[in-house]
């Protein structure tokens with residue numbers, strides 16, 4: 012069962028890969044810039060360059076005893092989401108990426124359709140365990156100091172239309188190259204009966220939304236990034252039933268394994284061991300549906316001034332659950 016963590020392909024990549032393998036990470040997700048801000052060492056300007064980059068990246072990761080399994084197109088790509096000029100170039104860039112991923116045998120492309128960074132859609136953090144604080148959302152509090160509206164605002168029909176345009180272009184290519192797309196839920200997941208936050212409609216906020224998205228382009232490549240945190244935040248959601256439901260559809264491509272206390276309209280992102288979800292039971296449920304990973308780290312409360320302590324804590328916790336459950 013695979014534990015996955017994220018790498019930024021920058022000057023520190025070798026050092027960070029070595030650290031991740033030491034912590035017991037099995038597979039790596041690579042943070043992909045959207046092409047508008049070239050990042051050191053990532054050159055995807057044409058197909059040959061893209062093929063070379065991903066083949067080399069895969070080799071570099073495997074030298075550390077890990078597997079490059081996922082590419083994260085989770086920040087940027089604004090034109091695709093907004094349907095603005097430049098979206099076809101961004102789609103072309105992702106098509107090149109998919110083809111190169113296929114050549115290098117990298118099977119997952121994670122993305123989201125959030126028009127605003129979730130950090131903007133939060134209220135004041137709440138005090139957490141010890142000296143930590145928990146990233147929090149309280150709808151009433153948020154409305155007192157909301158994020159500035161996007162310009163122009165986009166309604167549900169428009170965003171769904173942009174998502175449909177994207178999926179129709181990209182899913183056939185993903186199928187051809189053996190890559191599965193994994194769509195991350197909105198954070199916070201907004202009930203359809205409430206107005207959009209910051210004028211940016213939410214289209215991946217419930218399982219009904221997901222079913223619509225799966226039906227837009229039916230394919231096993233059209234899948235879900237099961238962010239257990241965001242699923243827990245959905246109103247009236249039973250996380251274990253949620254795992255079983257998406258598992259029965261074979262839509263769970265990867266998991267963000269994190270914990271939360273509460274649900275919309277009021278929740279806090281807790282440490283992995285002290286939220287509402289019984290993580291042991293969740294892990295048993297993933298086992299029962301035949302899911303084999305990757306279980307990916309996601310945001311969780313920080314140990315002040317020590318990223319590595321935080322990473323080691325979560326990895327150790329997930330490893331222990333895997334060893335307890337998958338035997």
Ligand SMILES: [Mn+2]
Pocket residue numbers: 195238239240241267309310
């Ligand atoms: Mn997540």
